[in-house]
Amino acid sequence: MTDFRTDLFHGLFVLHRGDQGQGRLSRHAAAPRVVPDPHTGHPLKVAALELSELTVCPACAQLGAGGYVSFESDMRLAFACPQCRKLVWIASA
Numbered sequence: 001m002t003d004f005r006t007d008l009f010h011g012l013f014v015l016h017r018g019d020q021g022q023g024r025l026s027r028h029a030a031a032p033r034v035v036p037d038p039h040t041g042h043p044l045k046v047a048a049l050e051l052s053e054l055t056v057c058p059a060c061a062q063l064g065a066g067g068y069v070s071f072e073s074d075m076r077l078a079f080a081c082p083q084c085r086k087l088v089w090i091a092s093a
């Protein structure tokens with residue numbers, strides 16, 4: 001049975017449901033080049049998408065797989081969390 005969603009994370013990642021209920025992400029084949037800034041709504045150019053097998057979500061602190069998004073001309077990162085099912089924005093140090 002296929003169980004996945006493409007409507008999350010602005011379409012940057014596809015969420016797959018694992019056997020243990022743990023979510024897993026993959027890159028969306030038709031990922032957008034820009035996503036809206038969560039504060040201003042202005043489009044931010046996506047620089048790179050990076051999948052991580054084992055990382056800690058900054059929002060829910062769950063250890064698991066996730067995806068990082070970096071942007072051009074913007075120091076912030078966004079983290080796609082399979083548990084939160086949303087993009088968590090991270091201010092860069």
Ligand SMILES: [Zn+2]
Pocket residue numbers: 057058059060061062081082083084085
């Ligand atoms: Zn999370």
